[in-house]
Amino acid sequence: MCDTCGCDHPNSTTFTIPGQEHKHDHAHSHDHDHDHEHPRSGSKEVQLGQDVLSQNNLLAERNRGYFEAKNIIALNMVSSPGSGKTTVLEKTITDLKAAHDFFVIEGDQQTLNDANRIKATGAPVIQVNTGNGCHLDADMINKSVKQLGVTENAILVIENVGNLVCPAMFDLGESQRVVIISVTEGEDKPLKYPGMFHSSDICLINKTDLLPYVDFDVEKAKEYALQVNHHLRFFEISAKTGEGMDTWYEWLNNFKK
């Protein structure tokens, strides 16, 4: 759906496999003809009790069932823009591709930049451009998985749109939600954006190579995050230098078993 005007224009979100780009026209035309009768008899109340996001949640559960049946691990990676999601992913795929088959769904409002970076690692990737949309939803994942041809026993990594607010509400059917925070951000981010930290399973603290140059207090950040979600597991990593990545890989390898 187009978030600008709320219309159901099918081309408002685009799915592109790098190297197979094609253009869409996105023209908006809306007729609002509001000329009608208002019958005013005794009105009837209908009890509904339906979740507003029920369609997304239903589709997310379908995705989850598919992933479980095919022994696919799906990770939903969420963070603010610029925390290093793509770099973590590039490094992880490069180091573990001999052991696992990786497939990647890249979510961004615009550009194929991230998909092109992932493509260079050799992993099959699809770029979802949400246009004005601020999050990926379960339907986009469903369509992407079909286009990507994700194989059995694979690891599917979904890099969500860089945004710590909206993606928290949308279940994609993932096995685990991984939130990334970098040490160049404030350590109180878990308290400022608690919804995302509350709904995540794993927290990667990235760019630890920069710790000598910034005021970020790792222990404080963990303490804040645990206040919001005391089940959260942490890995302190530097995707750039590779420091700490082994503990993250160990977790991933064990989780995949």
Add this chain to the structure above:
Amino acid sequence: MHELSIVSNIFDIVEENAVKHQATIIHEIEVDVGELAGVEFDALEFALENAPRSKMLKDARVIINKVQPTAECEDCHHRFITVEYAAACPRCTSTRTKIISGHELKIKSFRMD
């Protein structure tokens, strides 16, 4: 600004159900929204005023019921009202608390003819 897609979802779901009940017009929609549902109430109001509406929904009034979040302490099982994810238990001061309600985003009912 996912509030606009939420409002569109609300309208779609209500209209779909209204058609099943042979409605010609929808007068009122009542929605329960938890204070931790990830919805900005001002943005929701704005979206309700500005989202495209079908003929059937043109004059429908939307009532938003704010639902207060509740947390439960995993140590002493005390339940309490809070608006914070990071709330400590007011009885035993433990921070091992979990939110058990407040994420609702539910269409309660609608009134139609």
